[in-house]
Amino acid sequence: MAQQHITSRADDYAQWYQDVIAGGQLAEAAGVVKGCMVIRPHGYAIWEKMQADLDRRFKETGHENAAFPLLIPMSFITKEAEHVEGFAPELAVVTQAGGKELEEPYAIRPTSETIIGHFFSKWIDSHRDLPLLINQWANVMRWELRTRLFLRTSEFLWQEGHTAHASHAEAQEEVARMLDVYRDFAHEVMAMPVIRGVKTANERFAGAVETRCIEAYMQDGKALQAGTSHDLGQNFGKAFDVTFQNAEGQREHVWQTSWGVSTRLVGALIMTHSDDEGLVLPPKLAPIHVVIVPIYRKDEEKAEVLEAAHRIASELRDDGLAVKVDDRDAVKPGAKYYEWERKGVPVRIELGPRDIADNAVMIKRRLAEIDERGKPIKEKLSMDGLGVALGKVLDELQSGLFTAAQQRLADNTVHVDSWDDFVDVFKDGGSKFVYAHWDGTQETELAIKNETKATIRCLPYAEDGPAAEAGTCIKTGKPSAQRVLFAKNY
Amino acid sequence: MAQQHITSRADDYAQWYQDVIAGGQLAEAAGVVKGCMVIRPHGYAIWEKMQADLDRRFKETGHENAAFPLLIPMSFITKEAEHVEGFAPELAVVTQAGGKELEEPYAIRPTSETIIGHFFSKWIDSHRDLPLLINQWANVMRWELRTRLFLRTSEFLWQEGHTAHASHAEAQEEVARMLDVYRDFAHEVMAMPVIRGVKTANERFAGAVETRCIEAYMQDGKALQAGTSHDLGQNFGKAFDVTFQNAEGQREHVWQTSWGVSTRLVGALIMTHSDDEGLVLPPKLAPIHVVIVPIYRKDEEKAEVLEAAHRIASELRDDGLAVKVDDRDAVKPGAKYYEWERKGVPVRIELGPRDIADNAVMIKRRLAEIDERGKPIKEKLSMDGLGVALGKVLDELQSGLFTAAQQRLADNTVHVDSWDDFVDVFKDGGSKFVYAHWDGTQETELAIKNETKATIRCLPYAEDGPAAEAGTCIKTGKPSAQRVLFAKNY
Numbered sequence: 004m005a006q007q008h009i010t011s012r013a014d015d016y017a018q019w020y021q022d023v024i025a026g027g028q029l030a031e032a033a034g035v036v037k038g039c040m041v042i043r044p045h046g047y048a049i050w051e052k053m054q055a056d057l058d059r060r061f062k063e064t065g066h067e068n069a070a071f072p073l074l075i076p077m078s079f080i081t082k083e084a085e086h087v088e089g090f091a092p093e094l095a096v097v098t099q100a101g102g103k104e105l106e107e108p109y110a111i112r113p114t115s116e117t118i119i120g121h122f123f124s125k126w127i128d129s130h131r132d133l134p135l136l137i138n139q140w141a142n143v144m145r146w147e148l149r150t151r152l153f154l155r156t157s158e159f160l161w162q163e164g165h166t167a168h169a170s171h172a173e174a175q176e177e178v179a180r181m182l183d184v185y186r187d188f189a190h191e192v193m194a195m196p197v198i199r200g201v202k203t204a205n206e207r208f209a210g211a212v213e214t215r216c217i218e219a220y221m222q223d224g225k226a227l228q229a230g231t232s233h234d235l236g237q238n239f240g241k242a243f244d245v246t247f248q249n250a251e252g253q254r255e256h257v258w259q260t261s262w263g264v265s266t267r268l269v270g271a272l273i274m275t276h277s278d279d280e281g282l283v284l285p286p287k288l289a290p291i292h293v294v295i296v297p298i299y300r301k302d303e304e305k306a307e308v309l310e311a312a313h314r315i316a317s318e319l320r321d322d323g324l325a326v327k328v329d330d331r332d333a334v335k336p337g338a339k340y341y342e343w344e345r346k347g348v349p350v351r352i353e354l355g356p357r358d359i360a361d362n363a364v365m366i367k368r369r370l371a372e373i374d375e376r377g378k379p380i381k382e383k384l385s386m387d388g389l390g391v392a393l394g395k396v397l398d399e400l401q402s403g404l405f406t407a408a409q410q411r412l413a414d415n416t417v418h419v420d421s422w423d424d425f426v427d428v429f430k431d432g433g434s435k436f437v438y439a440h441w442d443g444t445q446e447t448e449l450a451i452k453n454e455t456k457a458t459i460r461c462l463p464y465a466e467d468g469p470a471a472e473a474g475t476c477i478k479t480g481k482p483s484a485q486r487v488l489f490a491k492n493y
Numbered sequence: 494m495a496q497q498h499i500t501s502r503a504d505d506y507a508q509w510y511q512d513v514i515a516g517g518q519l520a521e522a523a524g525v526v527k528g529c530m531v532i533r534p535h536g537y538a539i540w541e542k543m544q545a546d547l548d549r550r551f552k553e554t555g556h557e558n559a560a561f562p563l564l565i566p567m568s569f570i571t572k573e574a575e576h577v578e579g580f581a582p583e584l585a586v587v588t589q590a591g592g593k594e595l596e597e598p599y600a601i602r603p604t605s606e607t608i609i610g611h612f613f614s615k616w617i618d619s620h621r622d623l624p625l626l627i628n629q630w631a632n633v634m635r636w637e638l639r640t641r642l643f644l645r646t647s648e649f650l651w652q653e654g655h656t657a658h659a660s661h662a663e664a665q666e667e668v669a670r671m672l673d674v675y676r677d678f679a680h681e682v683m684a685m686p687v688i689r690g691v692k693t694a695n696e697r698f699a700g701a702v703e704t705r706c707i708e709a710y711m712q713d714g715k716a717l718q719a720g721t722s723h724d725l726g727q728n729f730g731k732a733f734d735v736t737f738q739n740a741e742g743q744r745e746h747v748w749q750t751s752w753g754v755s756t757r758l759v760g761a762l763i764m765t766h767s768d769d770e771g772l773v774l775p776p777k778l779a780p781i782h783v784v785i786v787p788i789y790r791k792d793e794e795k796a797e798v799l800e801a802a803h804r805i806a807s808e809l810r811d812d813g814l815a816v817k818v819d820d821r822d823a824v825k826p827g828a829k830y831y832e833w834e835r836k837g838v839p840v841r842i843e844l845g846p847r848d849i850a851d852n853a854v855m856i857k858r859r860l861a862e863i864d865e866r867g868k869p870i871k872e873k874l875s876m877d878g879l880g881v882a883l884g885k886v887l888d889e890l891q892s893g894l895f896t897a898a899q900q901r902l903a904d905n906t907v908h909v910d911s912w913d914d915f916v917d918v919f920k921d922g923g924s925k926f927v928y929a930h931w932d933g934t935q936e937t938e939l940a941i942k943n944e945t946k947a948t949i950r951c952l953p954y955a956e957d958g959p960a961a962e963a964g965t966c967i968k969t970g971k972p973s974a975q976r977v978l979f980a981k982n983y
Binding site: 068071074097137 | 523525529530532533537538557560561564569581584590592598631648650
């Protein structure tokens with residue numbers, strides 16, 4: 004494999020992103036299938052770790068997985084008026100099957116509210132059947148013209164939660180609960196701080212009465228919507244006639260929610276932590292925690308070093324670490340270092356005959372610890388208790404990445420009170436997280452977007468955003484009840 | 494939910510199979526999407542347990558997961574001559590996307606040899622890139638006219654392994670290795686004995702030079718092909734120009750394999766173990782090992798019993814068991830027993846005030862232990878050390894199911910040496926596993942199929958089938974080198 008140059012962020016951020024993905028062998032454009040990608044093993048292993056952690060959180064909150072059909076009758080898509088308007092332009096349509104033209108074409112699912120609504124109507128009869136709490140891990144298809152690996156592709160992998168409840172209040176609790184699950188995952192596992200909030204009507208999911216989101220800060224100042232949780236009200240319940248008999252014997256339509264995150268989280272992860280040397284992974288999402296590179300000059304050293312490398316790997320695995328021994332003969336140590344740095348492996352061990360004699364190993368962190376204690380990037384650790392010591396190093400890297408990302412978010416979050424200052428933030432391709440007042444109208448929202456490319460990412464939760472404070476709209480001078488979050492976005 | 498009657502196997506085997514699936518809430522026909530199914534949470538949880546175990550085995554044998562596009566350009570399907578002949582009639586075709594007619598239509602993948610061959614040609618350059626060992630968990634689509642839940646549906650879930658090697662010998666080793674992985678999984682986890690063997694040319698995968706399979710015995714005497722492992726030779730390597738530079742500097746086409754199992758394994762599981770009361774699950778695939786049903790007559794007993802139920806559940810979970818406390822108020826204990834039996838939960842605990850006073854619980858196995866020791870179906874176990882005792886019960890159920898299935902296979906496997914006897918086995922809808930001599934020609938194979946509906950399931954491995962022995966073909970009297978396995982099949 005040719006060594007992959009990584010463009011610096013300062014030179015060309017978009018190219019840097021592509022280079023990090025290529026250098027880490029995470030994914031590549033399919034080319035022959037328009038707008039689609041291949042997720043290569045290292046990228047897929049990161050997604051698997053995300054899936055495992057999220058799936059545990061979904062199950063702990065009472066959800067069960069199921070699988071619904073990939074194909075949706077076109078007539079289903081059109082049953083909810085706003086839904087069809089939002090999704091119809093992006094559909095991929097199956098018109099032939101088994102050698103024949105179909106009487107009714109099928110859409111490949113762009114999302115599954117409609118088909119799942121249909122089955123909910125068969126499964127739900129009484130209030131005793133509620134709440135119904137389902138999740139699906141699946142591929143979906145939205146035909147996109149401008150695509151970017153992980154961030155926006157015609158096919159992507161995701162999970163979609165779909166729930167039905169006996170009251171609106173209970174559905175709203177679910178919407179908030181699952182947004183918090185996403186926030187906890189982003190903070191604790193991805194080491195990526197996010198702002199929770201409510202979308203404006205303009206940015207709402209097609210068919211929802213309210214959409215909540217988590218928004219993450221990318222290193223170029225833009226926001227990335229990392230997860231959404233929708234209050235569907237009774238919209239789909241009415242479209243698909245999903246009713247239940249309440250405790251008083253009357254039939255009512257159910258209240259539904261849906262919520263999802265996708266493989267775009269891998270893109271978010273890259274743009275939160277990675278640097279000009281390539282991928283940086285928080286240890287909790289690293290498919291390999293520690294790579295051991297054996298160093299030997301003479302053939303007579305080889306057996307001893309390899310034996311020690313595999314013995315150490317085995318001991319570290321017993322301590323719960325994912326360890327790779329890179330014992331390839333045909334690749335030089337320097338090339339191995341380069342490759343594993345680009346793959347974001349958090350810790351490298353360089354192991355030679357002298358280390359074995361010293362009963363110690365030289366470790367190198369993928370990043371210097373970022374907090375104030377300033378640990379060295381390279382240090383010698385005793386082989387005795389090495390697993391525990393490395394566990395501590397990994398914990399420091401995990402929390403150090405989160406601290407650094409929080410600091411970056413804080414450093415690039417500003418309160419803006421004049422239109423000139425607002426325009427200034429977003430000129431020349433710039434972006435920050437800007438808290439500013441807005442008059443609450445879609446007209447103003449779109450005018451601001453047209454002039455600056457900045458959009459309202461959300462009306463932030465009080466705990467996550469600025470203190471509640473009335474003011475006047477930055478654009479129109481009209482009254483505003485709270486500051487909202489503006490940024491350019493992916 | 495209405496109680497679901499289960500037809501007996503003796504009365505109507507096909508209806509029994511449908512009833513077990515409905516009664517266990519495993520899946521249902523999609524109806525509105527032709528030939529497709531919804532896998533309901535209990536069915537999906539069984540599939541997840543299968544996935545987790547298989548995935549571990551794939552990774553232990555050096556394979557990595559990846560994700561390739563759902564859509565395949567139609568021109569790719571036609572590149573391998575036998576492949577297109579086999580799959581073209583079953584394709585679902587996307588002709589419109591993003592509101593436009595596509596210039597070249599896409600097929601929804603029926604299997605991914607072609608698209609993966611394309612990417613292998615980009616990734617493989619040198620013998621150092623080999624072997625390349627990839628697996629994909631995915632949905633695939635083969636438009637079927639006659640469908641049966643799990644066994645044959647237009648869309649199904651599966652894994653497809655795809656590997657490339659530098660020599661035919663190495664590829665053949667991989668084919669055999671992965672077939673053994675499937676056999677081990679079937680025996681150790683599904684408690685389902687299988688016969689390994691080689692398919693005849695007539696039953697070979699479209700595009701393979703050899704197909705190996707594991708064949709399982711169903712309770713009605715038919716065989717179910719439970720997994721396949723294909724030696725693709727250089728067929729796809731040549732069609733997609735997948736070449737590597739060998740150690741001598743010459744370019745060669747790679748040797749490829751592919752292998753897969755699917756959600757039809759859930760159907761195989763049902764037809765191996767279930768009975769006239771519904772689903773029976775080997776404990777290693779049971780999403781719930783133990784269900785606790787609290788029994789109380791008076792409201793003043795309720796708090797005590799529920800507290801004890803949840804405390805016991807928590808202790809059993811610490812011992813690694815999956816435990817459900819069925820604390821629904823609106824459902825009577827008898828209805829709960831009925832429901833959990835139909836869902837195949839291996840052990841039920843009935844817990845009342847007297848049990849708590851006695852520091853013991855009454856357990857009921859889903860099945861009496863089947864081996865010669867004849868344990869009682871109901872017994873009282875002390876709460877002290879309950880987790881260990883239940884672990885032993887589950888181990889006994891797991892091995893008891895395997896022993897019973899092995900016995901059933903042995904009891905229904907026959908050697909047949911005359912055409913009259915052969916016809917007799919398969920008349921009136923009958924089927925067994927029949928080892929008989931065959932002259933090796935496709936003409937005879939098809940003649941036997943036409944007259945009896947029995948097909949050659951495989952040329953069995955020497956270790957799994959009858960002793961090597963020459964003879965004469967049951968149909969033509971011509972010479973035969975070995976007995977082959979005949980049965981009707983799913």
